Amino acid sequence: MNPVVGWALAFIALVAGWFSYGWPGIALAFSVIVFWLLIQFNRSVRVMRDASEAPVGHVPSAVMLHSKLSVGQPMLQIVRMTKSLGRRVSESPEIWSWTDDSGADVRITFDKGVCASWTLDRPG
Known part of the structure; x- marks a missing residue:
């Protein structure tokens, strides 16, 4: 995913969370963003781990x-x-x-x- 699109989606999630639920909405949006980043990091680590086992x-x-x-x-x-x-x-x-x-x-x-x-x- 293009980083600009990713940051735009994160910003939209934060704004939508704020307008929908206030501070709890921002907390939810922040949790979703952190979860997404963890998924991306895990995917990268898995690829590197698999690649490290090959010549x-x-x-x-x-x-x-x-x-x-x-x-x-x-x-x-x-x-x-x-x-x-x-x-x-x-x-x-x-x-x-x-x-x-x-x-x-x-x-x-x-x-x-x-x-x-x-x-x-x-x-x-």
């Missing part, structure tokens, strides 16, 4: 990863898809790499944490 930069099939990528995917979604943390190739621009057993390599360029472009390099 760094390894995927079962680089070609399948290549076919599932699209511009604008956040890094968390790609890590969830690969079930592996990528291997950092370059810091500026931010390039991460995933390789399969056949030696095929997918290099993904990120801009502000989202996929900007990618390449598939196959051996041979």
